[in-house]
Amino acid sequence: MNRHLERLGMLIFIGIRNLRSQRTKTLIVGFIMVFGAFLVVTTTALLDSIEDGMTRSITGSLAGHLQLYSADAEDDLALFGGQLFDNQNIGIIEDFAEVRRVVEGLDEVEAVLPMGLGRGTALTSSPTDEAIDALRQARLEGDPLEIEAAIERLQQIGALLKTEFENRLSVASDVEEIDRALADIETLEDPEFWEPLRVPDSGDLFDEADARDSMEFLSTRIASLSEDGRTLFLRFLGTDTGRFPEAFDRLKVVRGEKIPPFERGLLVSERTAQRYFKNRVARDLDAIRDEVEGGTLIAENPSLESRVQALPEQYNRVLIELDPRGAAQVREALQEHLGSEDQTLTQLLREFLAVDDQTIGPRHDLFYEVIAPHIDLYAIDVGDTVAVRTFTRGGFLRAANVKIWGTFEFSGLEDADIAGSAHLMDMVTFRDLMGVFGEEEMAELRAIREDVGLRDVQRDSAEDELFGGGGSLVDDGDSSVGFGLADEAVSFDRDRSSFTYDQQAIDQGIALNAAVILRDASDLRASQALVQAAVDEADLGLQVVDWQSASGIVGQFIAVIRVTLFIAMGIIFLIALVIINNAVVMATMERTSEIGTLRAIGAPRSTVLTMILVETVVLGVVAGGIGAFGAAGLLLYFGQVGIGATNDVLRFLFSGPRLYPMVTVAHVLAGVAAITAVGLISTLYPARLAARIQPVTAMRRGE
Amino acid sequence: MKPVVELASVDKDYPLGKVTVKALRNVDLTFYRGEFTTVAGPSGSGKTTLLNLVGCIDVPTSGEVRVDGQLTSELGDRDLTRLRLEKLGFIFQAFNLIAALDLYQNVEFPLLLQGGMTRKERRTRVLEMIERVDLTPQLRQRPNELSGGQRQRVAIARALVTRPRIVLADEPTANLDSETGRTIIDLMKEINEDQETTFIFSTHDPMVIERAGRIVHLRDGQLVDEDTNSDSGDARGAP
Ligand SMILES: Nc1ncnc2c1ncn2[C@@H]1O[C@H](COP(=O)(O)OP(=O)(O)OP(=O)(O)O)[C@@H](O)[C@H]1O
Ligand SMILES: [Mg+2]
Numbered sequence: 001m002n003r004h005l006e007r008l009g010m011l012i013f014i015g016i017r018n019l020r021s022q023r024t025k026t027l028i029v030g031f032i033m034v035f036g037a038f039l040v041v042t043t044t045a046l047l048d049s050i051e052d053g054m055t056r057s058i059t060g061s062l063a064g065h066l067q068l069y070s071a072d073a074e075d076d077l078a079l080f081g082g083q084l085f086d087n088q089n090i091g092i093i094e095d096f097a098e099v100r101r102v103v104e105g106l107d108e109v110e111a112v113l114p115m116g117l118g119r120g121t122a123l124t125s126s127p128t129d130e131a132i133d134a135l136r137q138a139r140l141e142g143d144p145l146e147i148e149a150a151i152e153r154l155q156q157i158g159a160l161l162k163t164e165f166e167n168r169l170s171v172a173s174d175v176e177e178i179d180r181a182l183a184d185i186e187t188l189e190d191p192e193f194w195e196p197l198r199v200p201d202s203g204d205l206f207d208e209a210d211a212r213d214s215m216e217f218l219s220t221r222i223a224s225l226s227e228d229g230r231t232l233f234l235r236f237l238g239t240d241t242g243r244f245p246e247a248f249d250r251l252k253v254v255r256g257e258k259i260p261p262f263e264r265g266l267l268v269s270e271r272t273a274q275r276y277f278k279n280r281v282a283r284d285l286d287a288i289r290d291e292v293e294g295g296t297l298i299a300e301n302p303s304l305e306s307r308v309q310a311l312p313e314q315y316n317r318v319l320i321e322l323d324p325r326g327a328a329q330v331r332e333a334l335q336e337h338l339g340s341e342d343q344t345l346t347q348l349l350r351e352f353l354a355v356d357d358q359t360i361g362p363r364h365d366l367f368y369e370v371i372a373p374h375i376d377l378y379a380i381d382v383g384d385t386v387a388v389r390t391f392t393r394g395g396f397l398r399a400a401n402v403k404i405w406g407t408f409e410f411s412g413l414e415d416a417d418i419a420g421s422a423h424l425m426d427m428v429t430f431r432d433l434m435g436v437f438g439e440e441e442m443a444e445l446r447a448i449r450e451d452v453g454l455r456d457v458q459r460d461s462a463e464d465e466l467f468g469g470g471g472s473l474v475d476d477g478d479s480s481v482g483f484g485l486a487d488e489a490v491s492f493d494r495d496r497s498s499f500t501y502d503q504q505a506i507d508q509g510i511a512l513n514a515a516v517i518l519r520d521a522s523d524l525r526a527s528q529a530l531v532q533a534a535v536d537e538a539d540l541g542l543q544v545v546d547w548q549s550a551s552g553i554v555g556q557f558i559a560v561i562r563v564t565l566f567i568a569m570g571i572i573f574l575i576a577l578v579i580i581n582n583a584v585v586m587a588t589m590e591r592t593s594e595i596g597t598l599r600a601i602g603a604p605r606s607t608v609l610t611m612i613l614v615e616t617v618v619l620g621v622v623a624g625g626i627g628a629f630g631a632a633g634l635l636l637y638f639g640q641v642g643i644g645a646t647n648d649v650l651r652f653l654f655s656g657p658r659l660y661p662m663v664t665v666a667h668v669l670a671g672v673a674a675i676t677a678v679g680l681i682s683t684l685y686p687a688r689l690a691a692r693i694q695p696v697t698a699m700r701r702g703e
Numbered sequence: 704m705k706p707v708v709e710l711a712s713v714d715k716d717y718p719l720g721k722v723t724v725k726a727l728r729n730v731d732l733t734f735y736r737g738e739f740t741t742v743a744g745p746s747g748s749g750k751t752t753l754l755n756l757v758g759c760i761d762v763p764t765s766g767e768v769r770v771d772g773q774l775t776s777e778l779g780d781r782d783l784t785r786l787r788l789e790k791l792g793f794i795f796q797a798f799n800l801i802a803a804l805d806l807y808q809n810v811e812f813p814l815l816l817q818g819g820m821t822r823k824e825r826r827t828r829v830l831e832m833i834e835r836v837d838l839t840p841q842l843r844q845r846p847n848e849l850s851g852g853q854r855q856r857v858a859i860a861r862a863l864v865t866r867p868r869i870v871l872a873d874e875p876t877a878n879l880d881s882e883t884g885r886t887i888i889d890l891m892k893e894i895n896e897d898q899e900t901t902f903i904f905s906t907h908d909p910m911v912i913e914r915a916g917r918i919v920h921l922r923d924g925q926l927v928d929e930d931t932n933s934d935s936g937d938a939r940g941a942p
Contacts, residue, residue: 003818010808010815017803597799600760601861602788602816604781695760695787698799699751699873 007607008614015615018591025587029616030623032576033675037627039572041671043565045635045663051558052662053655054418058555059547060250061410061419062237064113064515066528067550068099068535071543077513078552079117080418090512093542097507099514102538108527110519111247114511116238116430117422120390121231124379127320128157128226132218134323135197139211142200151194152324154218158188160316161225184221193217226320232277232379234388237422238430239515240506241267247517250413256382256406262501263405264429266388268380270407271420277379279321281314281353282367288355289364294644298357308355315349318371326374333370337363382406392435400432415656418554427506434512516544573678580616580682588612588686595690596697605691612687613680620676628671635663707868707901708734708757713766715752715924726752728924730766734869737899739892741912744921750905751873753921757903758791758871759783771868788816792862794872794904798854800846800861806833807842810860817865832860836890852883856890863894872904876911888914 019026059065062079069077070091077090093099096114103112125133131153138146162185169178187193196210242261245251259265268277275283284307291304298308322330327345334348335341343351355363380386382404389399402425413419425433518527524546532544548555588595595608642658645651653659715727726749734740734757742750755761756768759775760783768775771790775783787793800809811829814820820828833839836856846854855875862870872891876884888911895902904911912918920928 003815006822007815007818010804010812013808014801014803021803593797593799594801597795597801599784600758600787600793600799601813602784602791604784604816607816696755698793698795699755699760 008610011607011611011614012618014611015618018615019619022587022590025583026619028583029580029679030619032579033620033623033679034627034630036573036576036678037624037671037675038631039569039627040674041628041631041663041667042635043569044670045631045667046659046661047558047562047565048667049659049661050561050653050655053416053659054554054558054653055547057410057413057416057419057655058551059521060248061413061416062115062248062422062515063547063551064247065518065521065524065547066516066531067115067513067545067547068103068112068516068531068542069093069513069545071541073543076552077545077550079513080421080551080554093511093514093540096509096511096514097504098538099511099535099540099542100507102534102540103514103516103531106530106534108518108520108530110517111243113240113243113247113515113517114238114427114506114509115515116427116434116512117235118238118390118425118430118434119233119235120388120433122234122380122386122388123231124386126223126226127376128154128223129219130376131157131323132215132223135218136201136215139197139199139201144198144200147198147200149324151197153322154222155188155194156322156324156327157226157320158185158222160320161185161222164316165225181225184217185225187217188222235422236266236388236425236430238425238427238434238511241265241424241426242503242506244424247515248410250410251408252411254407254409256404258408259405259424259426262503262505263403264426264501265403265405266386266426266429267424268382268404268407269420269423270409271414271417272423273378273380273407277381279375279377279379280317281311282372282377284311284314285355285360285364285367289360292357292360311355312350312353315346315353318349318375319346321375323374330371330374333366337366380404388433390433396435398433398435400429402429413655415651417652418655427509427511428501431509513550576678577682580679581685584612584616584683584686585689588690591690592693592697593700595693596695596700599693599695600698608693609687609691612690613683616679616683617676620679621672624672624675624679627675628668631671632663632668635661639663705736706733707736707771708732708903709767709769710753710756710763711767711769713756713763713768715749715756715761716764726924727756727763730924730926732919732926734901734903736868736901737895739895739902739916740904740919741915741917742903742905742919742921743907743912744905744927745907748921749924750921752924754871754873754903754905757869758793759786788813788865790868792865792867792870792900794855794858794862794870794875796874796877798846798851798858798878800854800857802846805843805845806838806849806857809846809857810864813861813865828864832864835863835894836860850883851879852887855879855883855887859887859890859894863898863900866898867900869901869903872902874906874908875904876906876908881908881910884908885910 058080067077067079070093073091074089093114100112100114103109131150135147135150135154138150162182165178165182165185169175169182172178193214197214199211201211202208241259245258253267254270259267274286278286288298288304288308288311291301292298296304298305318330319327322345331345331348334345334352335343338348338351340348340351352363352366385401385403387399388402389397392398408424410416410419516531518524521527528544528546535542535544598608598611599605639660639662642660643654645654645657645659650659651657710730710732713727713730713732714725717724717726730753732753742753744750752761756763756775757770759770759778762768762776770786773782773786775786778786793799801812804812807829810832811825814825814828830839833842836859838853838856838860841849841853846857849857855878858875862872870891875891876887879887891902891904892914894900904915906912916931918930919926920930
């Protein structure tokens, strides 16, 4: 042993000396090794950091550590599957209460939450609708000032619409339709049109006839011309909103409040609200301000520049929201800010919105200070009750009025799109919207069945039976039962947003899937097996998957990047292999005489082989070390300052606007080891060549 | 008299394209313990070839070579290597020191290959050997910092440090001036007398031939003549 060590020591010594004398080879191979190790350390560390961030945003927001869903689901669970896979059929968990009892019974499990992803729409009212409503309200209350203000606002809207349609006339193909719209709009310019509306609502049917005609004209012909009433798409997660904040403790309410326990409602993702629900002008100002504050010059970034250029034309998105009093205040403030006097509000707004690198900061602030209070900043906002409409799997429309209690974000994941991708909805409303039935509805159904002698109603087929689907629910054609079909299908439209329920109502019912939060997630495989065993034992018919496979494409995204990068790295290593091999072969040939001498004086082949390999290992450790530590240094630096995400793909990968990479000793070691291994592999052939050098070569004359 | 190397009907052919060079032809030769032998002959006569066969770094085309009783043609690379390490010492015309190692390490190297000695034992042996070739002050110098004569003395120390049976030297003085060559041969001779080591060396140098105990003459690969130098003799004493 000692003898081998001493010999090895001598070979290392020879190796180091030789590296210094064969400088060209050392520089070529060394450079490749520095570069290779640098590459390995940076890519693996960055990937791990990205994966870590994603893990946190996925497990910390919606997925938890493990997910449970029906064992005989048609599709795989894909929590972040994206548009394409959203119609997945993952089956249902029939009895969540039992699942909760069994799985929460395990020591390793912290909590189990019922879940279900759904998507739907919410129709928001347009400013025109609101102005019409305001007028109706003012007339009912009989306040002449309010009535005047409302009429003025509607006239203002009429003016805006007129410009818009006149502009459209020049580019549109269906001129006739636009002419019709313009004719309607011009009606608003006629003072006689407004005359019957200027007096308070008398309540007298006869007196009110003209006013009713005008109101009807406004709400049927004019309201429909305004496009600002938007259909918002909502992606929501039905869950136990009472226990959710405890299980996912990164949840933080930004505006409003949490959904109180056992209340129905929606908690809106702050990120989605900022990005999709906010007034367009506000959103643009936010985005431009963020970019410019981040050090970008507008002229430098083409997409930013075009956004800036388009902004002044968005003035009407502000204008249409303002009532006359608001308009007056905004006008005054803008005049003062811009230092101009005799301009219309339209001109002022356009000038105000023509921002540049210097003015964006103060104007952004002024917007929120002066304009924002007078407009509806968010299409749906905290305190609103929105009608959420969904289609059930069977294709039937369902709707529920849902109160918005507040907005949320996950701390540390404020800027992660994934984490903010769904709004939170109480489980009871979720079940309503999904067209699946709780105990209450099942009981209702049974009662109906008894009344009219229906066949037995199964929960599975209840929806079909109720809303058409396959067979008829009623034995003999008489459908005197009040449950509607076809256009009356919105059967749960009654306002239940203020109804409360209890824990039982949450637990005893279906869920689509369930999230499992573990006390210790370090050994996911083992925990997964344990939970699977428990649900199998209880014969629940569920499958257990880890968060990564549960999250769909997103979870596998990292694995795909990893494989791609490893293939790329493999190719780079292959090239490195060829270059190193060549360099070492040449260097070895130069040493033929020396190696022959060693063989002649009694060195076995293995010693020669070792000598050549040792040299590569020495170089690998030194050069690899330089590259790896260099990379580590750079990563540590970026770990402090962060790497900015310059586009959406990167923002997604980084789970936010900046990635703060982490690097560990393991990364450095892996880098050195990988490059040394590549070096060793490339040296195998020359080392074998060297070992085959014959001792006679030592006797040849000259060195 | 104990034979240490025996050659019987040895032929060595080198295939060279279509023709074959017969480097050695039917050589019968025995070297005895303690002999100080010169293999003499003109260039191309087969001196180096003969030393290669004796030195176990090549095997004969036909005939038998026995080194310390072992038939070399029956041994594989591993055993031949072992034999060279344990029984033989080499001194080359071009010195062939390991450039990366200093004087001390060059001499120590064969002992490290052999193993089986403590660091202390090894150190004593190496220093003793360096003292013997009179290079103690240059202990830590690298080969390129030494003169030709000094280098050849290092080579002698390296060849002898393992106390081999046989020392082979292929034209050890060819790269040295005659004065230095003479000291080298005298040193080898001294050691030959002290330690009963068998020395076999090739040369064209009359000065060297003059100092040999036994002279073997080669011409065109054949043994042509043999002399003994009565005045110089060798370690086994005059025959
Ligand atoms: N590897 C070889 N391949 C082909 N021919 C060889 C080889 N080695 C030696 N020879 C030939 O064998 C013959 C003997 O060569 P050798 O080197 O033994 O002669 P030498 O007496 O040592 O000569 P010199 O005094 O020039 O060193 C020569 O004709 C030489 O050309
Ligand atoms: Mg020769």
